[in-house]
Amino acid sequence: MATVIDTRQGPRPRHPEKRNRPDTPVLRKPDWLRVRAPGSEGYAATRAIVKAHGLVTVCEEAACPNIGECWTQSHATMMIMGEICTRACAFCNVATGRPEPLDPTEPARVADAVAKMGLKHAVITSVDRDDLADGGTAHFAAVVREIRARAPGATVEILTPDFLRKPVEAALEVIASRPDVFNHNLETVPRLYPSVRPGARYYHSLRLLERVKEADPEAFTKSGLMVGLGEAREEVLQVMDDMRSAGIDFLTIGQYLQPTRKHAAVARFVHPDEFRGYEEAARAKGFLMVSASPLTRSSHHAGEDFARLKAARLARRG
Numbered sequence: 001m002a003t004v005i006d007t008r009q010g011p012r013p014r015h016p017e018k019r020n021r022p023d024t025p026v027l028r029k030p031d032w033l034r035v036r037a038p039g040s041e042g043y044a045a046t047r048a049i050v051k052a053h054g055l056v057t058v059c060e061e062a063a064c065p066n067i068g069e070c071w072t073q074s075h076a077t078m079m080i081m082g083e084i085c086t087r088a089c090a091f092c093n094v095a096t097g098r099p100e101p102l103d104p105t106e107p108a109r110v111a112d113a114v115a116k117m118g119l120k121h122a123v124i125t126s127v128d129r130d131d132l133a134d135g136g137t138a139h140f141a142a143v144v145r146e147i148r149a150r151a152p153g154a155t156v157e158i159l160t161p162d163f164l165r166k167p168v169e170a171a172l173e174v175i176a177s178r179p180d181v182f183n184h185n186l187e188t189v190p191r192l193y194p195s196v197r198p199g200a201r202y203y204h205s206l207r208l209l210e211r212v213k214e215a216d217p218e219a220f221t222k223s224g225l226m227v228g229l230g231e232a233r234e235e236v237l238q239v240m241d242d243m244r245s246a247g248i249d250f251l252t253i254g255q256y257l258q259p260t261r262k263h264a265a266v267a268r269f270v271h272p273d274e275f276r277g278y279e280e281a282a283r284a285k286g287f288l289m290v291s292a293s294p295l296t297r298s299s300h301h302a303g304e305d306f307a308r309l310k311a312a313r314l315a316r317r318g
Contacts, residue, residue, distance in 0.1 A: 024265035085127035093259035111146035121303030125159035134170035141177035157181035183222040189235040224252035254296035
């Protein structure tokens with residue numbers, strides 16, 4: 001038996017699995033992808049609440065380009081179950097490694113922050129927790145219940161992992177918590193899964209969203225795609241058809257932005273006109289709500305979009 005002694009100095013690498021990858025080129029961003037650096041009073045106030053409650057946000061961990069705009073308006077997307085993910089997706093900036101045990105106080109702390117921020121629409125996401133027997137579904141459900149209790153005026157949107165290789169009953173538990181919107185991102189086209197999202201399975205992710213509709217046909221479901229990774233337009237249109245077959249109501253499409261040279265390279269920057277074309281195609285295919293633009297992200301303008309989503313359903317029903 002060999003004994004391994006870790007002699008590394010300094011902090012643990014954020015992406016240890018990517019250290020030995022060759023550097024990929026970083027393309028210069030076009031003008032339509034430039035945003036202002038955060039620094040408003042509203043941004044500072046939101047940051048203070050997040051830090052005071054010891055919370056993690058996907059806004060920071062995923063280096064979201066919209067953080068300045070959203071935090072100025074007190075819209076922060078909480079990331080539960082820690083800040084270390086068990087997956088190593090080629091596109092993602094969230095740290096990879098062995099997570100800490102779940103914190104049983106987190107659901108209450110998240111709910112208190114939602115109440116103090118006065119959020120009308122709370123968005124909750126998480127890292128993947130493949131180390132947990134249920135993938136963290138019970139913890140997710142507890143967060144939803146705490147928000148309902150402590151901020152009863154807020155609607156709740158969850159953006160979940162895929163819970164791959166976990167019992168079906170585990171996924172059903174978080175579905176049964178009845179969030180107002182159940183979101184799980186497919187991220188890219190099936191052909192690119194082995195290189196972009198190797199730890200996931202396209203049809204498993206699709207089936208998770210389909211199960212939400214089977215459990216409650218009135219539930220709103222949502223999913224998102226990144227473009228600019230080398231996908232073809234025809235492949236994106238096929239994913240739209242797959243989503244509609246699973247009953248998905250709301251589609252988001254945004255430009256993939258490369259976090260570091262060790263991450264998947266940007267194949268190209270998709271022009272805003274192409275995003276408008278994707279939006280027109282998605283609406284023609286029957287989605288209730290579509291958000292497609294270079295800076296679109298799953299939780300960007302989520303509250304306003306939820307109001308439009310409900311209105312679209314009412315209008316369709318006459």
